[in-house]
Amino acid sequence: xxxxxxxxxxxxxxxxxxxxxxxxxFTSFQEPADAGLxxxxxxxxxxxxxxxxxxxxxxxxxxxVMRDPSMVKGPDGTxxxxxxxxxxxxxxxxxxxxxxxxxxxxxxxxxxxxxxxxTVNTWAxxxxxxxxxxxxxxxxxxxxxxxxxxxxxxxxxxxxxxxTATKDFKTFSETxxxxxxxxxxxxxxxxxxxxxxxxxxxxxxxxxxxxxxVAFAETPFxxxxxxxxxxxxxFTEGPSVVKLKDEWLIYFDxxxxxxxEAVSTKDFVQFENVTAKVQLPAxxxxxxxxxxxxxxxxxxxxxxxxM
Numbered sequence: 001x002x003x004x005x006x007x008x009x010x011x012x013x014x015x016x017x018x019x020x021x022x023x024x025x026f027t028s029f030q031e032p033a034d035a036g037l038x039x040x041x042x043x044x045x046x047x048x049x050x051x052x053x054x055x056x057x058x059x060x061x062x063x064x065v066m067r068d069p070s071m072v073k074g075p076d077g078t079x080x081x082x083x084x085x086x087x088x089x090x091x092x093x094x095x096x097x098x099x100x101x102x103x104x105x106x107x108x109x110x111x112x113x114x115x116x117x118x119t120v121n122t123w124a125x126x127x128x129x130x131x132x133x134x135x136x137x138x139x140x141x142x143x144x145x146x147x148x149x150x151x152x153x154x155x156x157x158x159x160x161x162x163x164t165a166t167k168d169f170k171t172f173s174e175t176x177x178x179x180x181x182x183x184x185x186x187x188x189x190x191x192x193x194x195x196x197x198x199x200x201x202x203x204x205x206x207x208x209x210x211x212x213x214v215a216f217a218e219t220p221f222x223x224x225x226x227x228x229x230x231x232x233x234x235f236t237e238g239p240s241v242v243k244l245k246d247e248w249l250i251y252f253d254x255x256x257x258x259x260x261e262a263v264s265t266k267d268f269v270q271f272e273n274v275t276a277k278v279q280l281p282a283x284x285x286x287x288x289x290x291x292x293x294x295x296x297x298x299x300x301x302x303x304x305x306x307m
Contacts, residue, residue: 023297024242025101026251027069027081027287034058036066037081039101040284041297045244050281053304055101060094060109061085068124068187068238070288072136075129079290080169082125082138085109091116093125093140095169101300112164112175116144120156124238124286128190130165130220137220139163139178141186141205151183151206159184159205163221179224181215187286190220191241191248191268199268200224201239201250210234212252214268231263231271238286249274253286260284 026040026048036057040048058066063086071081078097085094092111098104113119125140141159150158161179164172179185179200187203196218204213211230217223235256242249247264250271254261261275 021294022291023294025071025290025292025297026240026284027071027290028284029066029069029083029287030283030285033065033067033285034063037069037083040281040287041301043294045242045249045289046277047279048281048284050284051301051304056081056096056104056107058083058085058094058107060107061092062089063087066094068286070124070126071290072127072129072288073290073292074136075134080127080136082110082127084123084125086121088121090122091119093122097169100296102303108169110138110169110172112138112140112162112172113142115175116142118146119144123159124187126187126189127288128220131192133165135165135167136169137163137165137190139188139190141188143184148180149182151208153184153205153207157184157205159186161185161188161202179215179222181224181227183209187237187239189239189241189288192220193268201241202227203237203239204230205237210236212236212239212250216268228269231265232261236261240287240289242289242291249278251278251280251289 024042024045028038036054039051042048058064067084069083073079080097083094091113092109095108095110096104120143123141125138128137143159145155163178164175166172184205186205189201191199198217200215211234212232213228215224215227236252236254238253240251249262251262260280262278263271264274265271
């Protein structure tokens with residue numbers, strides 16, 4: 001009886017959202033990050049509901065956790081997922097793929113920092129599909145002690161962004177430096193606004209800052225220029241960006257306040273805090289917003305309620 005009521009409730013939600021042609025998924029995890037992949041869903045990109053289930057349990061890496069899950073949908077409809085698999089010690093990250101978000105491929109550990117034996121960590125891998133080059137770009141933050149000039153933070157916390165590229169998640173380009181802004185940087189996200197107009201949303205992880213900024217480039221590889229002043233308060237991280245009509249929303253974790261916040265922008269120059277206009281469930285952590293077809297979301301919801 002309860003299951004039937006839940007399915008009936010889902011049907012009512014679907015009917016109320018019938019005017020929307022698309023929907024959104026927001027990859028997520030909850031501390032202590034050993035349970036696995038969670039997801040939120042939304043029909044307007046502002047009000048989010050927890051799917052309230054674990055879709056994929058982590059099985060790779062030293063710690064076998066799943067932090068910072070980043071997902072992108074490829075041109076063939078396949079969802080690709082990467083994640084942080086350990087706080088320290090891993091020279092790579094986890095990877096899996098799925099056609100329906102129910103059935104997943106065997107998990108793989110993608111090693112990307114083997115040539116740097118003193119690498120401390122491999123944090124928050126972020127996926128971006130480069131339409132022009134027809135390949136996936138993966139960027140992440142790693143710390144190699146003594147490699148770069150540092151601020152007042154410890155040398156083991158002096159991060160820079162690195163990248164690799166792949167067309168099939170079987171072979172990968174050589175790991176290269178993606179961004180050295182002259183300070184410790186983590187949690188970077190690539191946004192394509194238009195042809196030859198890209199934005200990088202990043203966290204300045206230095207002790208005086210620990211806030212979010214943006215930079216600009218003509219290609220997804222950079223070079224990234226004109227790093228902005230912070231648009232968020234201190235103690236913020238994990239930005240996620242989604243386009244809604246004529247505005248961009250940037251979600252981020254305000255971890256000292258223990259809430260998720262959001263800002264709206266039309267040009268990545270002026271930002272308005274719109275936290276009061278969005279709704280996210282408690283416990284949600286660093287993920288990626290992915291546009292999906294409404295029918296695909298409804299199928300996912302119904303399958304999970306029936307399981």
